[in-house]
Amino acid sequence: MTVIGLGHRTSWSAADFYDQARAVAGALRRRGAGPGSRIGILSANRMEWVLLDLAALMIKAQTAGFEPGKFTPDADLVERYDLDLLFTDVPLPDDAPPQAVPISIVADHAGEVPADLDPVQWATTDCTTVKFTSGSTGVPKGLEATAGSIDSSLHAVQGLFGHGPGDDILTFLPLSILQQRYWLYSALYWGHDLTITTYQSVLAVMSTVRPTVVMGVPAFFDAVRRHIENSVADGAEPAEAVAEVFGDRIRYLWTGSAPADRAMLDFYGRAGLEIYEGYGLNETCIVTKNYPGATREGSVGRALPGKEIIIDDDGVVHVRSDFPVNTRYTFAAPGSSENIFGPGGLVRTGDLGRLDDDGFLYILGRADDVLVLGNGKKIIVRPVETRFRDTGAVSDCVLYHPSSAGLVAVVSPLPGPVDTGAVSVALADVNAVSEPDERIVRVIVADEPFTVENGLLTSQFKPVRHRIAHRYSNRIDDPKAGIRAY
């Protein structure tokens, strides 16, 4: 187990880590935590995070992982989520609730004498943690994850990839995302190494870590691809440029959480790095995955053991799990649970998809992102948006249908001065290969790129459609605004 960042690197053996977690578990008990307690963690990735996570499991307390920047360690948070303790790296104000404490004290506790703990049993329906939706709208929904769903997913993934001694899995996305902590459990279970870093540090440390597996969202791999292409343009050998970023031991790259561009996947294929795309939701956990020997271009793979995919008459993907993550949200507005959770462990994903004859799943877009035109024709926006993005003239594209005049695109510009000529050419190129009803009549170039920081991308780099619409509503609705198609 290694936690690494700019200017620091610490490694632990499994035995040392286990002892430190037991010491932290003892400290949690002295603070009154135990079975049934809920411990909030609002912090960037750091060793204290994983120590708390494991310590809570040891005393059968539940964790709630809050993504940094999206929550404030105040009385409202403690009250809303019924937290018994809240550990945070956010400076605490004078009026901080008594349950909130600096996460740095966990490091002190880790050095104490390990507690004597009786083994605890987590039943498959017990919930070990609360995870939150990425929060593109309003208050994030909170979902308690069952031990059975976690265990089932871990074993299914292990069956595909066979991680073990010699592997070092590098993860840098927030540990508040439960799936990132799966690799901690996997490391403890199957004896492989785990390296945890941060988004800010990953590129700087990756080559020195020499991971065998890198977990990342498509936007990350796409940015790295551009970086490698620049290096090659500067004269570096392609293999050398790849190794300089990823190190020289990569077994495969893991991606998911958002659609991956074909061009990006192809780039890594040509570079000799295997990259496997998968599919899943907070509410389903991982559902499908491409993996060695079972990969099909354009698909997100076949269903994992314990998962069943059902496509309904409207083309919407439903997922049934032997061990459901849960059957409802714990924290959500009335009606939210009923919109997604069905009887028998069935989850309506809201994604449009199709299965081929061999069971590979292809995601076609969001059911909510279908635009219904005046003539009744339904347009699935994602393929058109992807087409625009693939021109290379913009970094992202979101389509709207404000009037019968046709579709309007709001595009995220590439860094630097906007080249309206290039956007105009891209618009013509996209329209030339699109169906007549898919034709884009105008393009609004956003004032700044869509980013997580400005709230126009989710933490997993998906455009937040309604916020983009709100910010640019005047220009979307103004028939004279933007770059027009000719």
Added chain:
Amino acid sequence: MPTDLDTLARVKLSQVLRDHPDPATLDPSEDLVEVYGVSSLNKVLFLTSLCKAASVGLHNFTEDDLARMRTLDGVVNALRPHAVPEG
């Protein structure tokens, strides 16, 4: 260090910007994010490649240091004490 740090920083920033503008035209006092539209990931890519080209170890900096490097001037000033002089 292969060339002077200021020039190198301009070249590396230009490489992460669209259309690779003439490095000499970049204003070193402007905000990298707000004016040049550099995303947080591209900023890290820029700093990573600059540090490598300037033979400055990124380990000299913390994540907070990186966050404080908001302009080209800020980047150059932060790297300069760690850069090996020419010759």
